[in-house]
Amino acid sequence: MRASRLVTLLLLLQNRGRMTAEQLAEELEVSVRTVYRDVQALGAAGIPLYGDAGHAGGYRLVDGYRTRLTGLTADEAQAAFLAALPGAAAELGLGEALATARLKLRAALPAELREHAGRIQERFLLDAPGWYGDPDDTPHLAAVAEAVWARRAVLLRYRRWRAPEEIERRVEPYGLVLKAGRWYLVADGPTGIRTYRIDQIVGLHGLDDGFAVPHGFDLGAYWAGYLADFRARLHTGEALVRLTPEGARRLGVARAGDGWTEARVPIESVDHAHGEFLRLGTDVVVLAPAELRDRIAATVRTLAARYAEDPSADGTSGRVG
Structure with a gap:
C-alpha cells in the first residue's frame, strides 16, 4: 500500500508542480506526518525533490525531472475506460484505481496536452443518471463485476415482475451495462442470453465454473438490438x-x-x-x-x-x- 502511495505522491508533484504537505496529505488521505516520512523515503531513493520553506513553500521536483513510472496496472487500465463515469468506477470498486490511472495518463502526456486535459476536466462533467430517479440498491454489483472479469459462472436468485416472482438460475455473465444510472447484467443461461437488472438480484453465489464467450459476441451490438426490440414491444x-x-x-x-x-x-x-x-x-x-x-x-x-x-x-x- 505504501509503495502505491509513494508513486501517487510522485505523480502528483510531476503533474501539479509545487504542493504543500497539507495539500498532499489531503490528496492522499493521510496525515501530514505521513507525508513528511514519504518525502524522506523518496529522497533516500534518489528522487530529486526538495522543499521550500515559507508561506508559498512546498515540495517540488527538480525542473526537467520526469518519472517513467507511468505504466498502468490491470485495474487502472479497466478504470481508464470508465474515466467519464467516476461514480460507476467507484461502484465497481475501481475508484482508487481510476484516480491513479488519471495521474499516470496525465504524467505521460506532453506539457501542452496535460494543460489541455486539465482544462477539459475543469469545464466538462458527465452526470448520467436522470433527475428524479433514486440510486438503485445494488449490493451484488461488485460480485457480479468480479464474475464478469474472471469469466466465472454464478448462481443468482432474481426477482421479476411475473410469476414465479423469484427464480434461481445458473448464468454465465458476459458483461455489464450502465443505462441512465441503472446497472444491467447481460448473461447466458438456461433460456439463452438475457438481460437482468442488478438491483433485482436478491442473492448471488459465485461458482468455480469457467466459461468462454461465444466467438463473435459483441456486447455493444447485443445491447443495441435489445433496445431496438424493447422499443418495438413498448409501442404497440x-x-x-x-x-x-x-x-x-x-x-x-x-x-x-x-x-x-x-x-x-x-x-x-x-x-x-x-x-x-x-x-x-x-x-x-x-x-x-x-x-x-x-x-x-x-x-x-x-x-x-x-x-x-x-x-x-x-x-x-x-x-x-
Missing part, C-alpha cells in the same frame, strides 16, 4: 391527438402552423397513455382510440367534481401535521 399502438403548439413541443411532434396540430403518436398501452396525456393538461385532446378518450374524459369529470367540492366539507382544516 397509436393514438390520434390534437395538440397546441406547447403540446407539440413537449411531445416532439412537428407543428403544422401556429394553431392546433393533429398527429398520430405511438403509445405503449391505454393505461400508460392515459397517465402520459393527462400530464399535458389542456395542451392535448385525444381523438382516438375511443377507449383512451373515454378514460381521460372520465378522469377529467372526476377531477372537476372533486375540485368543485368545498375543501372543508370533510372536516379538515387544510393544516399539515
